[in-house]
Amino acid sequence: MSRTPIPLAATVLALLLCLFAPLASAGTDSEKITSSYNVLKEITSIPETGIPPALLSNASGIVIVPDAIKVGLFIGGKYGTGILMVHKSDGTWSNPSFVSLMGGSFGWQIGAQATDLIMIFKSIRSIEGIKKGKFTIGADASVAAGPVGRSASASTDVLFKAEILSYSRSRGVFAGVSLEGAALQIDDEKNGYFYGKPGISANDIFTGAPTSPSPTIWKIKALLTEYGKNSGQ
Secondary structure (H helix, E strand, O other), X not given: OOOOOHHHHHHHHHHXXXXXXXXXXXXXHHHHHHXXXXXXXXXHOOHHHOOOHHHHHOOOEEEEEEEEEEEEEEEEEEEEXXXXXXXXXXXXXXXXXXXXXXXXXXXXXXXXXXXXXXXXXXXXXXXXXXXXXXXXXXXXXXXXXXXXXXXXXOOOHXXXXXXXXXXXXXXXXXXXXXXXXXXXXXXHHHHHHHHOOOOOOHHHHHHOOOOOOOOHHHHHHHHHHHHHHHHHO
């Protein structure tokens, strides 16, 4: 009787994630904020080849995961930490909550690669889902590879129905990417450490104005607001 390779594959994935996890989290939390800003700045520097400004203008939230590590050894998977920011009803952007991303897909792959990931959330319902616990992309909310460029159309059936539009940037190439099956989760420990308030909830971060040790947060907020204004140009 043959044995299924799935348990072995899952074990290999777990070992690989343990190997690469320290690399993904080696930087301080403030450095993660700075990396997120740099990723956002670079992909918004040229609207013709980046996220359509209209998507950010109408978004309910954004997740930025710098240097998510994609691993492969007969299987594929991703691991990374990043930030989630909410677009509030008054047009401003919230302070960031730290999030973790984990996901895998079975396939024949060998290698490892760091990739920047961005997710645009069109619905506040998805944000609420993340706040409640582990959130699986594709299961708890539909996802599609996002369109690229100022004039890109987001009116196709797939994009119209999708609640999340996802992007990746690897080796300078920016494009839409499918993240179906990946799981997002609020990182309460990082939030408590970063804001100096153990037990602070993601909702407190999004609705309040907790003191942040990183001035880069204001740069991210300003960049998101200004880039969204390009939607009418």
